[in-house]
Amino acid sequence: MANELETKLHRIRQHLLGSVPHSIVERGIRHFEREEIQQALACLSAAVEQRSGDPRAYAYLAFICAKQGLEREAADFITRALELDPAQQAWQAALGESFLKAGNAAAAARHLQLAVDARPDMYAAYPALAESYRRLNDYERALRLLEQAPEHALTLELLNEIRAEAAMYARNPNAITRRAALLPYCTAPELDREAPVQENTPIGPIWQYWGQGEGAAMPAIVRASLASVKRHCGARQVIVLDDTTVDAYVQIPACIRKIQHTHRAHFSDWLRTALLAQYGGTWVDATVFFSGPIDEDVLRAAFFLYHWPPSKLVNKNSYLISNWFIHAIPHHPIIEGLKLVLEKYWAQNEEALDYFIFHYLFEALVTLHPGLRRQWQEARPRISSLIPHELFQVLLEPFDPAQFAAITAHSNIHKLTYRLDEFKRPYHTFRDEMETR
Structure with a gap:
């Protein structure tokens, strides 16, 4: 199947080599937008081989490389695209967003930061850049970036979520990804209410x-x-x-x-x-x-x-x-x-x-x-x-009345479990004692 696809793509490229480079690029972009990545690659590669001066060919090849995790190649292609058209810093940002979607937050942050450095007013890139830093646990940079953006460009919900995640990470970094993934379920402002007055309840x-x-x-x-x-x-x-x-x-x-x-x-x-x-x-x-x-x-x-x-x-x-x-x-x-x-x-x-x-x-x-x-x-x-x-910790140990008295002096409430091995110990355990009380 793979050989058939390679043969087909080779034929496409051979056919395209006789076409006008501009039309090849247009066709490649259409394939890319339809998620037909192999066909897009064939078209855009053919345009580059014809030494097309169309910077879009290099930009979209960079996006394809990002999807495939090819960071160095993506950087080379985007550099060439911007050499041909320096005004298109949005491509640099789009490349960063492609890396973010592919799960490479470090590469995403690099390219999005380059775009924002070149054009500080590119506020549309700020949320993705902040999200990249968030995934890298660099909450300080993420918050600083969002807080300096004008209000119309700011996603307040994202800002609040990152502030909350930063506080959670500072409290304890363990399992931060899973903990933070639940923040969007809890953002509704109406959840923040005062307790009812407790009188004769x-x-x-x-x-x-x-x-x-x-x-x-x-x-x-x-x-x-x-x-x-x-x-x-x-x-x-x-x-x-x-x-x-x-x-x-x-x-x-x-x-x-x-x-x-x-x-x-x-x-x-x-x-x-x-x-x-x-x-x-x-x-x-x-x-x-x-x-x-x-x-x-x-x-x-x-x-x-x-x-x-x-x-x-x-x-x-x-x-x-x-x-x-x-x-x-x-x-x-x-x-x-x-x-x-x-x-x-x-x-x-x-x-x-x-x-x-x-x-x-x-x-x-x-x-x-x-x-x-x-x-x-x-x-x-x-x-x-x-x-x-405390009692939970000793359930399978030999029962000791003095130790039990010390534990119950600390608390009348004891969390136990039934999920212990059923192997019968040759002695009377705390579990045995609890089961007979």
């Missing part, structure tokens, strides 16, 4: 969810965790939902319904926001074990999540929060914002960008919106997620 139920229901297949650690919550809930109502009961409490949009059985963890992400937004209360994952009641400080809060410390060593995945335990009053802006952006994401996608999409959308919201950021930063109490993970 009922605390609300404790919400839990295990999609398959409380059947024989339920892992022992889940069964023990659910029982521990009921044991320490006091007078509060505990509502454990499954796939047969969720519709009685929330209206599930089509964009979320499609993931209910195929992406259970992500459906659960949305479900907690929907329940808390409508009713308020406390969301508790099915693998959270209570060794005592929830602290009164948490129950009095308008909004509470465990947070992760900013240390890059401790928090290599850059999460701000954990979402397995959430307490909120009804209609809290952060909870309602998360619900809306999760729906927006799943309306446009079939797969999750990352397992921790909830965490990254939370970061995007509080980074883009000053009001939400303030509500998150001022939320009290503020408790590190490391503390309720």
Whole structure:
């Protein structure tokens, strides 16, 4: 097949060599615009072989080279094109944009910067140049470029996104590409609202969810965790939902319904926001074990999540929060914002960008919106997620009553997991102890 194509292209070029160079270039450009790259290459090469003085032949050959990742050749062709027509600095910018589309941000930045240096008023090139620097994590240059552009040429949304991404990168550079990819879902200004006044607001139920229901297949650690919550809930109502009961409490949009059985963890992400937004209360994952009641400080809060410390060593995945335990009053802006952006994401996608999409959308919201950021930063109490993970860290170690007492003295709330190997240890583990409580 490749040989047939090469033979065909050779015949085209041989035929073209007898044509007028200008018409060959026109034909090559038409092929290029129709994404017929091989035919375009044949036409434009023939024009160059005839020593055409048409600079467009060299410019479009440069664009073709950019598509194919040939940076040096592209630079040579664009240099020749501009020697023939120095006024066409837009070609230099177009070459940069071609490299950007091809995923070569470094080459894109070089050529776009050359174009802007030659013509500082070429404001149409500023967004692409800023995007190139953004992909290189050079946020300072990207922001400086956009901030010096006149307002009519500025994409305010891009400026805000780059500002937010710069703040996220400064906070923690890990997974920055995936984190930043979620910013566009969170830009709507109406998301930035104040929390409702909290006066005599009922605390609300404790919400839990295990999609398959409380059947024989339920892992022992889940069964023990659910029982521990009921044991320490006091007078509060505990509502454990499954796939047969969720519709009685929330209206599930089509964009979320499609993931209910195929992406259970992500459906659960949305479900907690929907329940808390409508009713308020406390969301508790099915693998959270209570060794005592929830602290009164948490129950009095308008909004509470465990947070992760900013240390890059401790928090290599850059999460701000954990979402397995959430307490909120009804209609809290952060909870309602998360619900809306999760729906927006799943309306446009079939797969999750990352397992921790909830965490990254939370970061995007509080980074883009000053009001939400303030509500998150001022939320009290503020408790590190490391503390309720202490029991998690020793689940497969030999059970030690003194160590258990020390761990439960730090927290009554413990995040566990059922995703551990089922190999039976020759000793009584912390997991064994939890499963029998």
